[in-house]
Amino acid sequence: MAATASAACVLTAAGLTASPAAAAPATTAAAAGDGPEAGQSCTAADLGTRHPYIKSSEVSPTITHFKGWYVTEGTTGTHTVNTNTQTTISVSVGLTGNVEGSFAIETLGKVGASLGLNVQVNYTSTSSVSDSVTWNFHQPGYYGLYKGTKKVTGTYGSLNCNRVKQDDGSWALKWIKSADTGSYTTYTTLEEGAVRCEDKVPANSIMAKAQGLLDCGSATAAAKHEAGPVPSAKADAFKAAQKAATDTHGQPDAKKTTRSRAPSMRAALNCQSAAYKIAVPGRPLNWSAPLLANDGIRLRESTIFSAHLDNWRLCNVTESNGVLEASLWNWGNGGCATVPEQTAATEQAALKTAPCAEDDLQRFSIYRDVPGSGKIGIQNKYTGSMIGYDRYADGDFLRQYSSGRQDGSGTFDLLQV
Template structure:
């Protein structure tokens, strides 16, 4: 982009005056009392219904906005080199959009989280998989006066915490229960606003805590060190080697014999007597162990052991007990597909019960006493169980925000 400044605060084509004047917001932190998101969003403590048991919503707890220089280049203009120049910048800082531990913004929960961040800070932010090192790094600028310039691109990095809301039974005291939206674990997020670019000199007067002031410091103004020759690349939150090591460790653990014997609960879990069926509230379709695929699908009820489950309760984590579900037919555990752990629509299957594996651990969100309706959440991903439609042979899957139409609410009914 070719731009220059012809007067205080006004951009025109053609000339760059010595002083660049702009108003850029200083870094700041917004607490949870900031602007509300969409009016329809639930809040912790709000009433919910049985149709909400299988749903999940994000909310923003805090946000910090920090002006950040992402690309920079020092450039000396002599008397004979004024005019239009195209300069390639170097990467100074890399900002990558991230929600929780993933930089792949594909699931609706992650997109919704960043949408609520945008509303919270009242500023446009990236809501897709993105990184500033993918931004264009060249600037075309018209220099009128000789001098030592710092050319920069930058943005406002936005970081903070988010939480998750689930509908569940709440004890109101005195034997009274209600279903309410309750806060559940969330995580941290990082995103950034629109990119800005400019050129700056030490003699220019600019606002404190602005991108231009940061560029002056980078340029070496006020006796600060000149920009380092070697640009420090941003370090990922989890180095690829470390991540690969963890995955290799998981695989090695499985190969080392962490699978418990069929029909046996993992250590720390105790199975309730008898069996349950899991199905649609109208009792027409139930979770069924599909022969030949390992998938769990909806099928019409029968007395077959394929549709019978042991419910095994384990330790409390994040404020709720963990559960393992073991199919009576094969003695294997309900498991999120290993290749689809963060996939929207990842399949739930049967797999050998493992001593430690959060893909086989589930949280149950229950209706008031006397009702057998539940929502089922995968511990590893936080996603809710559901299916694309209520129909025979439909696979049971996970969805980051559950099913908007309420079809992620299931009947967990004791049958024997």
């Protein structure tokens, strides 16, 4: 679109008029009050769900497309200029380069609401934006034509439902801040414009960033040239200055994350002696490990032929702030529950078993109901996703869901056998 309101007065004083240009609108962020807050009450149905909260955010004006351009006497008027890509910004949340799953969308909605900005909340990239700028030049001069945006980056955490001991010694279910964390990148609607060295522009604005790329103190800027693009030597200087001054990157790397994984290796587990069924509350189906290596963990009914495939032990158990963390070892096939590495960034990836290893893909946080109840919610440590199922049916896979299952189907019973 044309320059923003704050920049429009500057452009008018400089004798410039914007020509209409298409730009993809930013998606409106969710309302600030949406979702729970830490310390609020929750119910057993919420044990298998999570919601984001914003831990940090940074907003930085960023030039995505730029071109130096000379306008001489007799060449004023409307020019359409093909710019060069300076910085590519891609929307991402957590593990994946895409915005997949409700948790990612809710996270970006909260980012926009907390900052009072309309930010992109679906996967997109500034590389898909047209690189031409059409502008009506009223005066001769040395200009920088640009497209730019506000790049928004930061970190998020998740709120999970868990039991909390109160001051009077009683227990209650409340939303707590879990150890889960990750990073995000998004951006606001792109603006475009033209700026000269002599223009007075707001500090720390997109226009000021573009003006900085003009290298206004150089002899090249002061010299007279024919109408058209900046000479190639100057264009190379633009690129060098931009590379030093801005964060240029391509598509987000799905491997970049604040979570860490230890190298996979066979582990000697320290397992509790008790065995458990991980059951659907009030119903006969339980988690059952597969007999075939390539199959996944499914809901099955326990029978005399189950061969302990529906029995699980908690291993290498730790506890922090009332939340258990454990590996889930299956008595029947000797493997540990895991989210496969190749599908770790995939919404609704099926849970499988694999040889037990010191690997965060095999570690799970267990959120518990108040004492006396066996209800739990289960979260994968590496992906941050909650475990649930699509439908209650024999043979249905256990899967990961970024926000969990809001219908309560991510709440299970941990029943000792």
